[in-house]
Amino acid sequence: MRLTHLADYAVVILTAAAQHSGEERLNASALSAETGVPLPTAQKLLGKLAAAGLLQSHRGVGGGIAFARAPDAITLADIIEAVEGPIAMTQCSGSDEASDCALDARCRLKPHMNIVSRTVRDALAGVTLEHLASERRMEIA
Numbered sequence: 001m002r003l004t005h006l007a008d009y010a011v012v013i014l015t016a017a018a019q020h021s022g023e024e025r026l027n028a029s030a031l032s033a034e035t036g037v038p039l040p041t042a043q044k045l046l047g048k049l050a051a052a053g054l055l056q057s058h059r060g061v062g063g064g065i066a067f068a069r070a071p072d073a074i075t076l077a078d079i080i081e082a083v084e085g086p087i088a089m090t091q092c093s094g095s096d097e098a099s100d101c102a103l104d105a106r107c108r109l110k111p112h113m114n115i116v117s118r119t120v121r122d123a124l125a126g127v128t129l130e131h132l133a134s135e136r137r138m139e140i141a
Contacts, residue, residue: 018133025064052082072130
């Protein structure tokens with residue numbers, strides 16, 4: 001399994017934001033400058049993360065973004081699903097609908113791929129944003 005750049009950047013941005021947790025509200029410009037994620041990409045991601053309920057956006061003077069939930073209640077699975085959609089190891093995982101796979105009608109693995117996808121999701125759900133941020137704090141110190 002390989003994450004897209006957007007999912008990877010979302011983890012980077014939220015990890016940086018979690019390191020500032022409890023401080024002033026952050027914005028896309030500050031997070032872009034701190035992480036190196038291009039500003040348009042940071043803006044797009046913050047919008048997706050807010051739409052998924054991981055962040056809250058505040059407009060006006062003193063505005064910016066804040067966490068909708070504590071970093072210890074946000075997991076890698078939450079972040080990836082906010083950007084990528086449901087975690088599925090194959091195109092047909094998690095769906096009973098027909099796919100465009102040539103083997104779909106007679107595939108013997110399809111019923112079992114949900115187990116694999118669920119196991120991967122559970123592993124990602126076991127890593128919190130707070131854990132990532134605290135690991136990063138130790139690297140910097």
